[in-house]
Amino acid sequence: MNNKLEKKFIDLLEQNQNIVHKICRIYAYDEASHKDLFQEISIQLWKAYPKFRGDAKFSTWMYRVALNTAISLYRKKKRSIRTTSITEFEFKLSEEKYDDETEANLKLMYQAIKELNDIDKALVFLYLEDRNYKEISETLGISEVNARVKMNRVKKKLKELINM
Incomplete structure (x- = not known):
């Protein structure tokens, strides 16, 4: 992906990261799983971003991807969760507390x-x-x-x- 697209994605994610934190708050049961889920949602958003057509608002699209990720990961609590390391991606987000x-x-x-x-x-x-x-x-x-x-x-x- 080119740097311009990456920067736009990072800006949109930073502006809307509270959406992801709130979803994590609802679906995660402790701080570690909150962080893991936030990371996994961010990665899934990044992977899906090139396909974002802009038919809906970014936040609506973000809700859908984030909720689908959270639901699929936590629907079967006994299933092991596969995550991708965030170190594969170069962008850094400032985390809101x-x-x-x-x-x-x-x-x-x-x-x-x-x-x-x-x-x-x-x-x-x-x-x-x-x-x-x-x-x-x-x-x-x-x-x-x-x-x-x-x-x-x-x-x-x-x-x-x-x-x-």
Whole structure:
């Protein structure tokens, strides 16, 4: 890939890295797996970037690739995870840190979200990112009506999980 394309990718990834961190927060269960998942999603985004046509916003495309990567890696928890070393790639990203106080306030919600199945986790994540139902349906590959119905069911389930 040429340097111009690489620079554009790095800039877009840095601008949108919170998307990847939030997905990692939902699908990873500890700091090490968070870092591994972030690395794997970054690599998959890099590999797929030459095929990005720009039909959708970069962030929507990024959600789809990141969620598909996370879901496929963590769907079968017993399956070994194959990763590619980040040292094969020359770009470096500045890592954003989370505020501990904010994290403490979100802990209960994250615990409840982790109890959901993989697709429901992705749905909640996109909803919490203020994505409209059209974007959610495009990202998850479901109809807009289905996204709305599923979200209502997931909201009820989260309320039940939090109030236990």
